[in-house]
Amino acid sequence: MHFDTIAAISTPMGEGAIAIVRLSGDEAVQIADRVFRSPGGKKLAEAMSHTIHYGHLIDPASDETVEEVMVSLMKAPKTFTREDVVEVNCHGGIVAVNRVLALVLKEGARLAEPGEFTKRAFLNGRIDLSQSEAVMDLIRAKTDRAMNVALNQMEGKLSRLIGELRQALIETLAQVEVNIDYPEYDDVEEMTIPHMIENCTWVKSEIEKLLKTSSQGKILREGLSTVIIGRPNVGKSSLLNSLVQENKAIVTDIAGTTRDIIEEYVNVRGVPLRLVDTAGIRETEDIVERIGVERSRQVLKEADLILLVLNNAEALTVEDERLFEAVAGMDTIVVINKTDLPQKIDMAAVNKLAGEGQVVSTSLLQDEGIDELEKAIADLFFEGTIEAEDLTYVSNARHIALLHKAHATIEDALGAAEADVPVDMIQIDVTRTWEILGEIVGDTVQDGLINQLFSQFCLGK
Amino acid sequence: MPHKFEAGTFDCIVVGAGHAGVEAALAAARMGASTLVLTLNVDMIAFMPCNPSIGGPAKGIVVREIDALGGAMGKVIDKTHIQMRMLNTRKGPAVRALRAQLDKVLYQQEMKRVLEETENLTLRQGSVDELIIEDDEVKGVITQVGAVYRAKTVIVTTGTFLRGEIVIGNLRYSSGPNNQMPSIKLADNLRELGFDIVRFKTGTPPRINSRTIDYSKTEIQPGDEEPRAFSYETTEFILDQLPCWLTYTSPRTHEIINENLHLSPMYSGEIKGPGPSYCPSIEDKIVRFNDKSRHQIFLEPEGRNTEEVYVQGLSTSLPEHIQHKLIESVPGLEKAQMMRAGYAIEYDAIVPTQLKPTLETKKIANLYTAGQLNGTSGYEEAAGQGLMAGINAAARALGKEELILGRSDGYIGVLIDDLVTKGTSEPYRLLTSRAEYRLLLRHDNADLRLTEIGYGMGLISEERYAKYVVKKQQIEEEIERLRRVTIKPEAHIHEIMQETESAELKEPMKAANILKRPEMHYDQIVRMTPSEVELSAEVAEQVEIFIKYEGYIEKSMQQVERMKKMEDKKIPEDIDYDAISGIAKEAKAMLKKVRPLSIAQASRMSGVNPADISILLVYIEHGRIAKVSS
DSSP states (O other), X not given: OOOOOEEEEOSOTTOSSEEEEEEESTTHHHHHHHHEXXXXXXOGGGSOSSEEEEEEEEETTTTEEEEEEEEEEEOTTSSSSSSOEEEEEEESSHHHHHHHHHHHHHTTOEEOOTTHHHHHHHHTTOSOGGGHHHHHHHHHHHHHHHHHHHHHHHTSHHHHXXXXXXXXXXXXXXXXXXXXXXXXXXXXXXXXXXXXXXXXXXXHHHHHXXXXXXXXXXXXXXXXXXXXXXXXXXXXXXXXXXXXXXXXBOOOOOTTOOHHHHTTEEEETTEEEEEOTHHHHHHGXXXXXXXXXXXXXXXXXXXXXXXXXXXXXXXXXXXXXXHHHHTTTSOEEEEEEOTTSOOOSXXXXXXXXXXXXXXXXXXXXXXXXXXXXXXXXXXXXXXXOOOOTTOOOOOOHXXXXXXXXXXXXXXXXXXXXXXXXXXXXXXXXXXXXXXXXXXXXXXXXXXXXXXXXXXXSOOOO | OOOOEEEEEEEEEEEOOSHHHHHHHHHHHHXXXXXXXXXXOGGGTTOOSSOSEEEOTTHHHHHHHXXXXXXXXXXXXXXXXXXXXXXXXTSOGGGOEEEEEEOHHHHHHHHHHHHHHOTTEEEEEOOEEEEEEETTEEEEEEETTOEEEEEEEEEEOOTTOBTOEEEETTEEEEOOGGGOOOBOHHHHHHHHTTOOEEEEEEEEOOEEEGGGOOGGGSEEEOOOSSOOOSSTTOOOOOOOOOOEEEEEOOHHHHHHHHHHGGGSHHHHTSOOSOOOTTSOOHHHHHHHTTTOSOOEEEEEEOOSSOOEEEEETOOOOSOHHHHHHHHHTSTTOTTOOEEEOOEEEEEEEEOGGGBOTTSBBSSSBXXXXXXXXXXXXXXXXXXXXXXXXXHHHHHHHHTOOOOOOOTTTOHHHHHHHHHHHHOOSSOXXXXXXXXXXXXXXXSTTHHHHHHHHHHHTTOSOHHHXXXXXXXXXXXXXXXXXXXXXXXXXXXXXXXXXXXXXXXOOOSOEEHHHHHTSTTOOHHHHHHHSOOSSOOOHHHHHHHHHHHHTHHHHHHHHHHHHXXXXXXXXXXXXXXXXXXXXXXXXXHHHHHHHHOOSBHHHHHTSTTOOHHHHHHXXXXXXXTGGGGGBO
């Protein structure tokens, strides 16, 4: 059977030191060769089957090194899918693995559907027919899980933003459609080309913003900028060390980064955290004194997440309260450390100061409470309640691929609008954009437009 | 019960002679099937109980498609219209649409004459009470007077007559449209046979006397000066047209509605059936869009030999005395005399997912249904279905192959696929936005899309087919020629380009590429490089559209190709969904009900998600499907 080349992340997301991106299909080797450079310059196409190769992944567009990798080459037919298979072993954590996946998708692989590798193995006769029932269950289970994961992410800010974009598009579309289906109705404003350009330009720029957060953007490139603050001796350094030790640091060879800084990228339950540069954190030791100093203010201002550490064994001080003031309105998790010591802190007062922020108790000395803290961080991230400056977290390679597609179609629409193509043709690309964005949030209901038509406009005879 | 008697044997019996029934009967007869049409009243053939107008966006294209498949609607319009307009002329070619205002009486008379003159067709007045069913197969019908007609196939096209009930205010009475006799026994019979039936509602506005309208307070809406026609075969055009008129509701109209809302059956709870959201009553418009200060009212003459005027935009089921007040509140209608009151009508409709894409019922073999009975609304939607049901019933009776139009073949394909795949929760109307390949389904190319198919089914004359072949060849050759010919930047070329302020030609360019410029048209190109034979305006139009929008057309074609691959993955009709493990419960229930014919159709169903499709695909691609078919 002949199939196109598919790719997907084959290891669980966000955990593990190593992650694998798997490619399968007729072009798996060619695609890998387009991005893989071995030190000796040898091409995978010329290599023996079932061999492993060390090298780097290079983005051919920018010639930039993306990852240091080991690549397993397995040529058909003795593979899991009975097709050519290439497995790229890269560093774990969503940052690295997503960049690898995004790269191979850009080079022509198609993102695999849930269960598709197994399905191919089955269709290519690799799996015995008697196992077919199990295959069905697998497809079902993987799909459902993928959908659940998608749904969890979807409740966040991304889905709200995509929702807004789709709403803007569908209102534009509904107006175009109404002009077409009810040409004589005067209470509907004509959707003119300048109008359409205006709406589409806005959508395009929003998609670009989203893509920026994904491919080279802040979160994926740098992680969630996180600042640990607190009075001296409350346990800031211990917290930093705990987070780094508990979670394997992301050790990527990102150009221009030093070993020091790399160690401060930590992966907390799939959330990339960038513990703001060492100097910055060390400096915050005396942040109370330096609160008025511009640099410290800047560090705080740029942070996406604040971990405010308090000492359980001491009463709240004026400095603590000033810290709360300094981070007012920011996403903050309050960490009450030293719970191994007798409690002197007034929890009611802390809760009041924390407001909507979460409060977590830890004893870093006794390794207690780290789990709860990590969970609090992950919850904040995945529920989308973190308000990083004007960005939404697009971390999922499927979403990134779809956003690229949506960007291309809205650009087509704009190009056509500027070339004076009739509105109802431009509409073809606008509709496509709306559908692609819908795939991101799992909403591909076709009847949406028609419902919009009749709720937005008063129509009919 | 009257004494039964044998009254004749036919290939096809068509029950009803509305817009669906007449096209069904004509298609069947033209294909050579002996056809009987039974109607409650032969004076009411192809009656238009609502507005005296056919066509418009999407719907007008359906009429062109019917014509391309040899149907009658377009030709009869061309002979009996009082006005014609091409809509959306300032937009792209894909959404242009023709609409006609008709002389209601002439339309009926002309359609009746067409039926009377058609070979193989018997027209008879009679009310069908019962279908004859043996072993889940229809064998004929029995009428009110006991006449037993036997046939290989039966097509039921009873419109809104099945258990019809007219509602005005709190008055409700058993009736077909416009106080005609309703059909009760047949409605009972369909329920007894086990069909899923829903109650739908629609409505119509009052009519007034033209002599009592003050037209000085309204705006004139004339027809096009350019002669227009729906049929590709029409050569004589009606140039003497009557205008329509536009006025608006007043603040007083809105007050009257709001004050009397409790008397409206829609709001008092008297009517529960869903009405069409694209055709709301004036009550609905004012309640739902109360920020709108006024609504348009179009005054449409109902014919040349009558003063009766249809008040489009004032559809209502308020009591008659309130309707008088409403009319008087509209500028220009202060003294207008109402001739007929508006009303709402409730009727039985068949849940259309019980139908195959051929419009044959799944439950009873050789029984077909078409038109408003299937949950649609509109004369054109009815006629399109009637035509397809007629073709398929005749094909069955004559042992020929069935015909299913795809979504990329025509709006008729979109309409039927939507109905049988998704069903409908309110009377279904075609809209251009329902078609995903709108650019391919144009008003101007219906003949290019469908003539071949119509000819294959025996619906198109040899003469017409020969003309089509020439046209098609001319279009292809001219496109080829313009792609080949190079235009050089010479003085006379420059002059032509300047007419539309097109940028000067700097270097030689292919004629086709010049035509791609938005401001350039075929007639200019042909002056730069004359063609050997003079081409008709229709050919020129096709050449221009194809070259200008080539990129978009290709994009659509690719989409169609992708879908076709999925259409080609057939699901056996006897598949046992219970034997397939892994398909979700809800999807399984839907699949068992709709029984889609292909993976493409399955993927369009609501409640069936991509995982279910994957599983079905796995079974099909590996030949496992045979093992789960009984």
